[in-house]
Amino acid sequence: MSDNKTLTFSIMDGPFEQARTVTVMRLLNVAARRGYNINIFAYEGAVSLPFARQSKHPNAVHGRDIEEEDHPLPKDWIASLIKSTAANGGQLDWINCGLCVDERGMQESIEGVRRGTPGDLWKWACESDNTLIIGTR
Amino acid sequence: MRALQIIESAYRCTIEEQDDPAVWITHAMKGAGADLGVVLRANAVNYAVKNQDASGLVFGSLEQSQPPRIDQDIAALMDKNIDVYVLEEDCTERGIPSADFISGIQFINREQLPEVMEQYDQIWHW
Numbered sequence: 001m002s003d004n005k006t007l008t009f010s011i012m013d014g015p016f017e018q019a020r021t022v023t024v025m026r027l028l029n030v031a032a033r034r035g036y037n038i039n040i041f042a043y044e045g046a047v048s049l050p051f052a053r054q055s056k057h058p059n060a061v062h063g064r065d066i067e068e069e070d071h072p073l074p075k076d077w078i079a080s081l082i083k084s085t086a087a088n089g090g091q092l093d094w095i096n097c098g099l100c101v102d103e104r105g106m107q108e109s110i111e112g113v114r115r116g117t118p119g120d121l122w123k124w125a126c127e128s129d130n131t132l133i134i135g136t137r
Numbered sequence: 138m139r140a141l142q143i144i145e146s147a148y149r150c151t152i153e154e155q156d157d158p159a160v161w162i163t164h165a166m167k168g169a170g171a172d173l174g175v176v177l178r179a180n181a182v183n184y185a186v187k188n189q190d191a192s193g194l195v196f197g198s199l200e201q202s203q204p205p206r207i208d209q210d211i212a213a214l215m216d217k218n219i220d221v222y223v224l225e226e227d228c229t230e231r232g233i234p235s236a237d238f239i240s241g242i243q244f245i246n247r248e249q250l251p252e253v254m255e256q257y258d259q260i261w262h263w
Contacts, residue, residue: 015153016150016153016154017149017150018149018150019148019149019150019151019152021150021153022150022152022153022194025196028196029195029196029197032197059155059156060165060168061156061161061164061165061168062155062156062203064203068203069155069203070201070202070203071155071203072152072153072155072201074153076199077196077197077199080196080197080198080199081196081197082197083197083198084196084197084198
C-alpha cells in the first residue's frame with residue numbers, strides 16, 4: 001500500500017435497485033483518482049455487485065442490440081475502479097461478507113474480490129483514516 | 138382491461154438500468170398489447186422535464202455510452218398512444234414550471250386524479 005490516506009467503506013445494497021449503488025461508485029471513483037487506498041466491505045446484498053456472471057443484454061424497448069445497449073454492469077465498474085486506483089498509486093481491496101455470499105449463492109466474483117468476515121471490517125476501520133457506512137434503507 | 142401506472146419512485150436505478158424500470162415495463166407491456174395510462178407524481182414528475190442530460194459518467198476508464206434518456210422514454214410512451222398525466226401540485230411544490238415539460242403531457246390536479254383513476258380497471262402504484 002502507498003502512504004496515501006486509507007478509506008474504508010461498507011455498503012449493503014445490491015445492484016440495479018437503488019441510486020445508492022451509483023453514489024458509492026462515484027465516491028470510490030473520486031478516492032481512486034486521488035490515489036487513496038480503498039477498502040470496501042460488501043455486506044448483505046452488496047456481495048452481488050462484483051458477481052462474475054452478470055451479463056449484458058439487448059433492449060427491445062430501447063430498440064438497441066446488445067452492443068448498442070452497452071448495458072452497465074457493476075462488476076465492470078468495480079474492475080475498472082480496481083485498475084484506476086492502482087494506476088493512481090493506491091490499492092482497492094474488496095471483501096465480500098462470506099456468510100452473505102453463501103446465503104445468496106454469490107460465490108463467483110470477479111478477480112480482486114475476496115471473502116471475509118465482519119472482523120475484517122473492524123480491522124480495516126481501526127487502520128483507516130475514516131470509515132463510511134452506507135446502509136440500506 | 139385497462140391499468141393505470143402511478144409512478145412515484147424516481148431516479149432510483151436509472152443510471153444502472155439506463156431507463157426507469159416502471160417506465161420500461163410499461164413500454165414492454167404495451168408492446169404485448171396492454172392498455173395502459175401513466176401518472177407521474179412526487180419526484181417522478183421530473184421524468185417529463187425536457188432536455189435532461191445524464192451523460193458523462195465515467196468510473197475509472199469505463200464510460201457509460203448509453204445514459205438514461207427518461208424524458209425521451211416518456212415522450213415515446215405518448216407516441217404509443219399512452220396517456221401520460223402529471224400532478225400539478227407536485228410540480229408546483231418543486232418549482233417546475235409547465236413550460237419545462239415535454240409536449241403532450243396532461244396536467245391534472247389532485248382532485249382530478251380520482252376521475253382519471255375511474256377510467257381504469259386497475260391501479261398499479263410504483
